[in-house]
Amino acid sequence: MxxxxxxxxxxxxxxxxxxxxxxxxxxxxxxxxxxxxxxxxxxxxxxxxxxxxxxxxxxxxxxxxxxxxxxxxxxxxxxxxxxxxxxxxxxxxxxxxxxxxxxxxxxxxxxxxxxxxxxxxxxxxxxxxxxxxxxxxxxYGTEAQKKKYMYRMFSGEWLTTMCLTEPGAGSDVGALKTTARRLPDGRFSITGTKSFISGADHDLTENIIHPVLARIEGDPPGTGGISLFIVPKYRVNDDGALGELNDLYVGNVEHKMGIKGSATCTINFGDNGNCIGELLGKEREGIKVMFNMMNEARIEVGMQALGYASVAFEHAVAYAKERIQGVPVWEMSNPQAKAVPIIQHPDVRRDLLYMKAIVEGIRSLNYFTAYCLDMSHIATNDADKEKWHGLVELLTPLCKAYASDMAFMVCSKAMDVYGGYGYCREYPIEQYLRDCKIATIFEGTNGIQCLDLVGRKLGQRKGANVMTLFGLLNETVAKAKQSDDLKKYGARMEEAVNALVDLTITFAGLGKSPNFLIPVLNASPYLELMGDVLMGHFLLQGAGIAENKLKEIYKEKGADSIDKQQALVHDNQEAAFYAGKIAAAKFFALDALSTVKARCEAIKVGDKMPIEMADESFTI
Ligand SMILES: Cc1cc2nc3c(=O)[nH]c(=O)nc-3n(C[C@H](O)[C@H](O)[C@H](O)COP(=O)(O)OP(=O)(O)OC[C@H]3O[C@@H](n4cnc5c(N)ncnc54)[C@H](O)[C@@H]3O)c2cc1C
CATH class of the missing domain: 1.10.540.10 (Acyl-CoA dehydrogenase/oxidase, N-terminal domain)
Structure with missing residues (x-):
């Protein structure tokens, strides 16, 4: 149920x-x-x-x-x-x-x-x-900072934010203008404006602790000159008691397309020169420290995406089973034909199966990434630790960007399934679509995630992380090819994996040649290709397991003919579940994976049209 x-x-x-x-x-x-x-x-x-x-x-x-x-x-x-x-x-x-x-x-x-x-x-x-x-x-905190802030945050007594973005520094965090002036007692006076800050102010907890990126006066420009500061809304005395209100205030609450229950605000620090902050970690290492939070937040955005894709899909299936509209396509010319639930229409079924494949694929991707994090924590030697941690690093932009792009698409398809009703506020789909969109934008836009994957993550540990991933993909191919039922799909997967590996090697070979712009220009399709291949991997891996489980159920229930097996899938929930896993994997392999090779080849042509075209030609 x-x-x-x-x-x-x-x-x-x-x-x-x-x-x-x-x-x-x-x-x-x-x-x-x-x-x-x-x-x-x-x-x-x-x-x-x-x-x-x-x-x-x-x-x-x-x-x-x-x-x-x-x-x-x-x-x-x-x-x-x-x-x-x-x-x-x-x-x-x-x-x-x-x-x-x-x-x-x-x-x-x-x-x-x-x-x-x-x-x-x-x-x-x-x-x-x-x-x-x-x-x-x-x-990174001192014992005093832990005592003052950390425990009361972990307990939920105080909430918190992450203050990076400024009006002139969004994707380019290094361009920030917020400054920190040294005070004689070792603390800092913070001055600046942060925009789009989630939870910058609210009435849920009596205090809010802001981690704020700022540049200490005299420090160099760019990300290398940025430090991180703890800036509480209410100052906290050494004995833990709340002190006076810090010199900060919220200028406005954004009126947004979605996530309207989440306060997104501009916050001004130090208008009166009296906003006190404490350095967290070392000076000029603010970005390094903040990345601990950002990486976690990016994986959480992947979960947000999954949540919306999942709930939109569950609703779409339920609606498609109830909504009566249109006669079956094979009875089109029969005026006596009875209208059926829209789930009977091939085009609706196709969309639903694609959505199912994506939801289950990104669920596997997110869970696997979290599993890799756990494995990195329990690994007993450095090589294993590095391997698992390396996979987390590599997969983080995929959890964030691929999952959020796909989730928005799933929500959009769910709206299509609802027809005009999906566009109306009486039904929840329009809210899912609105709320889901932010996942492609915050925590670093998806464009920036793609650049992170291609420009940084592929080359990490001299390519060892991506090679580990390719090794896992090849294991799935080999397993699928051993199954009579799945080998045809394993072959599609093999072709897709080989094309992706080939494109990755091509990118690496371009190095610093004038063609280095090719990977930059194609970072977004590359991430999408890798995401599609990963979906294929998780789905096919799951199908292999489901195939064996389904065989066991058939045996146990004496379903020894195709007819009996088909009947069992209608009657037995477990059989239906496993059959659904296999169907989604097969469908995805034939549908999305079949195009991977062609898309890789197209990128390898090395066309630079979007770069070469004059700005003036985009529109006159
Ligand atoms: C609802 C909401 C909540 C938010 N919460 C927070 C928060 O809690 N804390 C916080 O600090 N920020 C938060 N943000 C800000 C968010 O992280 C930024 O909006 C985001 O990083 C993009 O910055 P920008 O809006 O200035 O866009 P820009 O940086 O101006 O980007 C515009 C477009 O240009 C592209 N682009 C920019 N630079 C490059 C480049 N070098 N190469 C290729 N493409 C590029 C981007 O990908 C994007 O498509 C939030 C935003 C919103 C809308």
């Missing part, structure tokens, strides 16, 4: 059958966990999502955030949701119990998070920043 948000059967398939996460629990770090505890936690998070977060989703959109006497007021229902979310222990589940967490494996926490983001992402943005922000203080 669908809960309308997330396919929990697929969630458990990926965790226990595909990733075999139970092996993680053999390590000392995760010894307290078992399949039973995981199922219990998922049950709890599902209930919290459905009963507490979900009811505030549309209400938050309609009420929006607004300024009242210079203070931001969030949707009223968010207060109760926040209280219950904190009480249920979901602020920092992956952190160690010493700082208030549960020591939960990332992959398990990620799967639980899927319920929350699918239910009410605009709300989740508020607590969603704590892990990364307090995590920076945990890693």
């Amino acid at each position: 669908s809960n309308g948000l997330v396919n929990t059967r697929d969630m458990r398939f990926i965790l226990f059958e595909q990733l075999e996460v139970e092996k993680l629990f053999e390590s000392e770090k995760f010894a307290d966990y078992s399949k039973d505890t995981v199922l219990m936690m998922q049950n709890e998070s599902e209930k919290l999502a459905l009963n507490v977060l979900l009811p505030g989703y549309t209400a938050g959109d309609r009420e929006e955030c607004h300024l009242e006497d210079g203070k931001v007021v969030v949707p009223a229902c968010f207060h109760d949701i926040y209280k219950k979310y904190v009480e249920s222990g979901w602020v920092c589940p992956t952190k160690s119990p010493e700082v208030g967490g549960q020591g939960m494996p990332h992959v398990i926490a990620t799967s639980c998070l899927e319920f929350f983001v699918a239910a009410n992402f605009p709300f989740v943005i508020y607590p969603g920043l704590i892990n990364g922000s307090a995590g920076m203080i945990e890693k």
Whole structure:
């Protein structure tokens, strides 16, 4: 039974059958966990999502955030949701119990998070920043800073932000103008304006801790001259008591297309020269420290994307089963023909199967990335640690950019399935589409993620990370080719993998030659190609497992003919699930993977038209 948000059967398939996460629990770090505890936690998070977060989703959109006497007021229902979310222990589940967490494996926490983001992402943005922000203080802060700020952030008593963007410094963070002037007591006076800051002000907690990127007076331009500062809304005395209001205020709340329950504000620091901040980490290492939070946030954006794709897909399937419209195509000329649910129409089925493949593919991608993070933490030697950590690095831009591009497409297709009703506010799809779009923009636009993949990640560890990934893809090809049923699809996958490897080697060979612009120009299609091939990999890997499970069910139920097997798939939920996994993988291999080689070849031609064309020719 669908809960309308997330396919929990697929969630458990990926965790226990595909990733075999139970092996993680053999390590000392995760010894307290078992399949039973995981199922219990998922049950709890599902209930919290459905009963507490979900009811505030549309209400938050309609009420929006607004300024009242210079203070931001969030949707009223968010207060109760926040209280219950904190009480249920979901602020920092992956952190160690010493700082208030549960020591939960990332992959398990990620799967639980899927319920929350699918239910009410605009709300989740508020607590969603704590892990990364307090995590920076945990890693780089002094003992005094930990005592003053960190514990109260991890406990959810205080919320936090991430202050990078400025009016003139969006993608180019190095262009920031916010300054930090040294004070005699070692602290700093911060002056500047940050724009588009999520959760910059609100009435959910009595204090808000802002990590702010700024340049200490006299430090060099560019990212190498940036430092990071802890700037509390209310100053905090050494004994932990709240002091006076810091010299900062919110100038406005943005009126946005989506995520309206999340306050996005301009925040002004130090208009009166009295905004006090403390250095976090070393001087001029602000970007390095901030990247700890940004990487985590990028993976979380991938989860946001998954949440929206999942909930939009679940709704589209339910609607397609109910909405009666049109006669079957084979009865077009029969005036007596009865109208059928739209799920009977081939074009609708095609869209639904593509959406299913994408949702399950990006679910696997996100869970696998979280699993790699766990593996890097429990690895017992440096080589393994580097391998797993390297995969996280490589896959992060894909989780962020591929997942968000695809999720927007899934939401758009879901709207198509609903027809005109999908465009109306009485149905939730238009909100999913609006809310989902931000995932392609914030935490570094998708354009910037693509450049990060091609310009930085492919070459990391002299290409070892991407070679590890290609090794995994080839293992899937080899396995699929051993199966009579899947070998045809394995061959499609093989062709796609070979084309991607070839293009990657071509990019590496261009080096610093004048043709280096080719990878830059094609960073976006490259990321899409790698994303498609990864989808093929996860889906085909899953299909191989599903094939064996389905055979077992057929055997157990005595379904020894095609007819009996087809009948069983209609009657038996498990058989239907596994058959669906296989169908999605086959469809995706024939559909998306078939075009990979042609798209790679097109890039290799080396056309530079978009660069060479005169600016004036774009429009006259
Ligand atoms: C709702 C919302 C919430 C946000 N929350 C936060 C937050 O909490 N904290 C925070 O610091 N920021 C936040 N942001 C800001 C967000 O991260 C920026 O909007 C984003 O990084 C892009 O910056 P920009 O808007 O200035 O666009 P620009 O940098 O002007 O980019 C415009 C376009 O040009 C492209 N582009 C720019 N430079 C290059 C380049 N060198 N090469 C190729 N393409 C390029 C971009 O990809 C993009 O397509 C938020 C934004 C929104 C809308």
